[in-house]
Amino acid sequence: MTADFTVSDLRQCPDFFDTVADRIWQAWWEPKGVPLAYIAGRLTENLNADPLPIALVAHDGPTFLGTSSVIASDLEDLPQYTPWVAAVWVDPEHRKRQIGRTLVARAAQDVFALGIDRVYLCAPKLRRNFYLRQGWVPIEEDVGDRSVTVFVLEQGCGASGAAQNPPKLP
Ligand SMILES: CC(C)(COP(=O)(O)OP(=O)(O)OC[C@H]1O[C@@H](n2cnc3c(N)ncnc32)[C@H](O)[C@@H]1OP(=O)(O)O)[C@@H](O)C(=O)NCCC(=O)NCCS
Structure with missing residues (x-):
């Protein structure tokens, strides 16, 4: 099965910058009253020459489909875990096409390509x-006020081929 979309690093497709900032803001930060300009400022860190952080964009040519990121820290309670x-995020009208799965797999692959094993x-x-x-693999349950589960993926485990060749679902 060949994917009918592309996943690119935001550095290679900066035209999607405003859309990525908008989606991240709307999904996670607008409800907390954080200004869009703050999120856009943080996102610019993904455009510098440092390998991390990373912002990825799933797109079909000029059409934005979704995004994922790799960041140093996501939970202040667990500073020992990184990245x-x-x-x-996948736009609602494009969901259930394995775009989300592919964005997750590609983000993990990009981490492993930096020589980081987890x-x-x-x-x-x-x-x-x-x-x-x-x-x-879940490693911690009910963390923080949102009671999230923390997962780990180690190099060589998981569905790492999904970014290149999403498997056909039954
Ligand atoms: C979570 C999210 C990123 C998934 O994006 P997506 O592109 O729909 O992801 P996929 O298509 O790879 O998989 C989604 C589901 O559709 C199923 N699916 C994918 N292709 C399918 C197909 N052709 N036929 C039937 N089901 C399919 C997958 O099995 C998966 O099911 P599961 O969640 O029970 O495992 C998307 O729903 C989203 O943006 N949600 C809001 C933000 C969010 O919750 N982000 C995650 C925070 S942890």
Whole structure:
């Protein structure tokens, strides 16, 4: 099965900058009253020459489909874990095409390509199966005020081929 979309580093497709900032802001920060300009400022860190943080964009040519990020820290309670896959988002009209799965797998692959063997993420109970099915292993439960589960993925484990060649679902 060949994916009908591309995943690019935001550095390679900066035209999507405003859309990525908007989606991250709307999904996670607008409800907390954080200004869009603050999120856009943080996102500019993904455009510098440092390998981390990373922002990825799933797109079909000029059409934005979704985004994911790799950041140094996602939970202040657990500073010992780094880096994290975060801000996984697919626009509602494009969901259930394995774009989300591919964005997660590509973010993990990009971490492993830097010589880092472990990557973390946190998710609410609603998303538990989504990550379990991709080989992520829960290591901490009910963390923080949002009661999230913390998952780890180690290099060589999980559905790492998904970014290149998403498997056909039954
Ligand atoms: C979570 C999210 C990123 C998933 O994006 P997506 O592109 O729909 O992801 P996928 O298509 O890879 O998989 C989603 C589900 O659809 C299923 N699916 C994918 N392709 C399918 C197909 N052709 N037929 C039937 N089901 C399919 C997958 O099995 C998966 O099910 P699961 O969640 O029970 O494991 C998206 O729903 C989203 O942006 N949600 C809001 C933000 C959010 O919650 N982010 C995650 C925070 S932890």
